Amino acid sequence: xxxxxxxxxxxxxxxxxxxxxxxxxxxxxxxxxxxxxxxxxxxxxxxxxxxxxxxxxxxxxxxxxxxxxxxxxxxxxxxxxxxxxxxxxxxxxxxxxxxxxxxxxxxxxxxxxxxxxxxxxxxxxxxxxxxxxxxxxxxxxxxxxxxxxxxxxxxxxxxxxxxxxxxxxxxxxxxxxxxxxxxxxxxxxxxxxxxxxxxxxxxxxxxxxxxxxxxxxxxxxxxxxxxxxxxxxxxxxxxxxxxxxxxxxxxxxxxxxxxxxxxxxxxxxxxxxxxxxxxxxxxxxxxxxxxxxxxxxxxxxxxxxxxxxxxxxxxxxxxxxxxxxxxxxxxxxxxxxxxxxxxxxxxxxxxxxxxxxxxxxxxxxxxxxxxxxxxx
Numbered sequence: 409x410x411x412x413x414x415x416x417x418x419x420x421x422x423x424x425x426x427x428x429x430x431x432x433x434x435x436x437x438x439x440x441x442x443x444x445x446x447x448x449x450x451x452x453x454x455x456x457x458x459x460x461x462x463x464x465x466x467x468x469x470x471x472x473x474x475x476x477x478x479x480x481x482x483x484x485x486x487x488x489x490x491x492x493x494x495x496x497x498x499x500x501x502x503x504x505x506x507x508x509x510x511x512x513x514x515x516x517x518x519x520x521x522x523x524x525x526x527x528x529x530x531x532x533x534x535x536x537x538x539x540x541x542x543x544x545x546x547x548x549x550x551x552x553x554x555x556x557x558x559x560x561x562x563x564x565x566x567x568x569x570x571x572x573x574x575x576x577x578x579x580x581x582x583x584x585x586x587x588x589x590x591x592x593x594x595x596x597x598x599x600x601x602x603x604x605x606x607x608x609x610x611x612x613x614x615x616x617x618x619x620x621x622x623x624x625x626x627x628x629x630x631x632x633x634x635x636x637x638x639x640x641x642x643x644x645x646x647x648x649x650x651x652x653x654x655x656x657x658x659x660x661x662x663x664x665x666x667x668x669x670x671x672x673x674x675x676x677x678x679x680x681x682x683x684x685x686x687x688x689x690x691x692x693x694x695x696x697x698x699x700x701x702x703x704x705x706x707x708x709x710x711x712x713x714x715x716x717x718x719x720x721x722x723x724x725x726x727x728x729x730x731x732x733x734x735x736x737x738x739x740x741x742x743x744x745x746x747x748x749x750x751x752x753x754x755x756x757x758x759x760x761x762x763x764x765x766x767x768x769x770x771x772x773x774x775x776x777x778x779x780x781x782x783x784x
Contacts, residue, residue, distance in 0.1 A: 445474070446656030448647045449663050451481035456512045456523065458665035459483060461678035463531055463590065464515060465671050470533070472588035477533040478650045480643055480660075483523040485600070486510045487607050490518040490581060494619035494691050496611045496749070502782070503606050513687045516592065518581025519622030522607050526598035526629065528643060532591045532650075539589040541567045541580060543653070548578065548595060551649035555641065556634050568625070569595070575628035595646075597639050598631045612783035614698035619691065688718040688750065700779040702772075705731040709776060711783075715749045725776075732772045736765065740777060751784045 451459050459481045466477060486509055487499050495501065495511060498520040504511055523529065532544040545563040552561050561571050569578035582591040604627070630637050647660050668675055680686055696713040707728050714722040723744045727737045743761045747754040758777045765773060 442658075444656060444658035445476065446651065446654055447475065447477045447658050448650060448656075448660040449477060449479045450643070450647075450660050451479065452662050452664045453666060454482055454484045454525065455665075456483045456486040456488060456510060457678050457681045459529070460488075460512055460514055460681055461674050462663070462665040462671070463592070464677045465665075465674045466531075466533055467583070467585065467588060467590060468677075469671075472533050473535040473537075476535075476538065476654060476656075477531075478647065479531040479533065480647065481529045481531070482525055482527065483529070485522075485524040485603060486512060487520060487522055488512050488514050489520045490620055490622075491515055491583075491690075492517055492620040492692065493520060493622070494615065494617045494694055495688060496691075496696075496784075497615045497617055497619065497694070498622055499607055499611070500609045501611045501784070507603070507607075509603075509607060511687060512681055513690060514581070516581040516583040516590070517620060519579060519620070520608060521579060521594055522599065522604040523594070524599050524603070526596070526600065526639070528595040528597055528639065528646070530593055530595065530646060534589055534591075536584055536587050536589050539582075539584065539591070541582060541591050544591050545569060545578070545580070545593065547649050547653050548593070548646060550653070551642075551645040552630075554649065555645045556637060559630070559633060566623075567593075569593070571628055571630070571633065574626060576625040577628060577630060595642070596627060596629045597637070597642055598629050601627065601629070612696065612698055614696055615694060616697065617692060617694035619694065684718070684748070684750070688748070691715070691718055693717075696783070698783065700776070700783075702727070702731055702779075703775060709779070711780065713749070718748055718750070720744050720747055720749050720754075725780075727776065732769050732776060733767075736767065736769055736773050737776070739765070740773065740780075744780065749784050751781045754784065755781055 451462060453459055487504060489495050489498050491514060542563060545567060548569060549561050549563055552559050561569055563569050567580040568576050571577045577596045578593050580591060580593040651657065665671060665674060693716045698711050699708040700711055701708050705728055710726040712724040713720055723741045725737050725741055739761060743757050744754060747757055762774055
């Protein structure tokens with residue numbers, strides 16, 4: 409049974425040992441006022457930015473030295489990169505744009521993941537001293553074994569969960585603060601693996617970066633082994649096993665991350681996650697060395713870029729001079745330097761440059777410009 413947050417009042421009033429308790433409609437600390445030391449929260453949102461902001465809000469506003477929380481959540485199709493990753497190296501950005509799949513950067517480390525409604529996300533919040541990823545993963549594997557004893561699942565030293573000894577069904581990431589921690593992991597129930605494969609590949613060849621790389625692994629869905637396993641059944645089992653493992657007795661509560669009366673300030677946290685400066689500008693400095701095909705040319709163009717804070721700080725284009733005049737190539741280079749490594753931002757400046765040129769090589773200049781924009 410799952411209670412909605414606004415319906416928690418009657419539940420709390422019935423809890424033994426709680427006297428003089430009031431649930432206020434506008435409380436900054438409603439989670440700290442609940443009588444349980446361990447909580448299971450289920451997000452009602454399937455928006456990645458809502459749910460990542462909810463993680464941030466809980467970490468910032470709940471005293472996790474006094475209370476542990478399991479947050480269960482799912483997202484509509486999206487890609488989530490780790491705090492120290494390079495989105496151009498981790499995902500095919502043009503595919504995401506064409507498919508209207510949002511990209512988000514989370515505050516924890518780790519690798520890139522694809523989410524959809526066939527993927528269950530779990531965030532274990534605890535004090536820093538109680539931080540124990542293997543115990544959290546034990547909650548998940550024990551829940552699976554209770555549901556379907558025939559499933560061969562185990563946690564690895566890399567804090568993944570694998571099935572049948574080789575197929576990854578869960579990956580982990582975590583964040584440690586001075587006194588608190590959270591560890592979140594995925595669980596592939598019935599995710600769209602074709603979209604996952606199309607999304608999780610580099611945007612272009614030749615990216616050289618010191619950013620944290622993802623480690624590719626063969627993946628599988630739980631329903632590949634047992635099609636009868638329901639997602640709600642899985643969610644309930646994980647919630648129950650969490651309470652069993654840690655000795656808690658609370659009833660799962662549904663929460664809405666869009667409810668600013670329950671989560672004051674959460675909209676500001678979400679707005680940061682939407683910003684280009686956070687998603688792309690926080691990328692560690694990297695370079696690109698790649699080749700661009702040129703129609704009817706004997707050799708491809710050679711592109712060298714240095715990108716810092718998501719901005720092209722240095723650009724060099726080597727183009728056969730018999731294909732396009734060097735002064736036109738230099739003009740394009742001057743336009744690109746100082747621009748965001750982003751097709752929307754750079755396209756406007758490139759278009760203005762093309763309009764200013766009325767020369768014999770204009771069509772080829774446009775072809776070259778389009779090839780550069782295509783890798784962003």
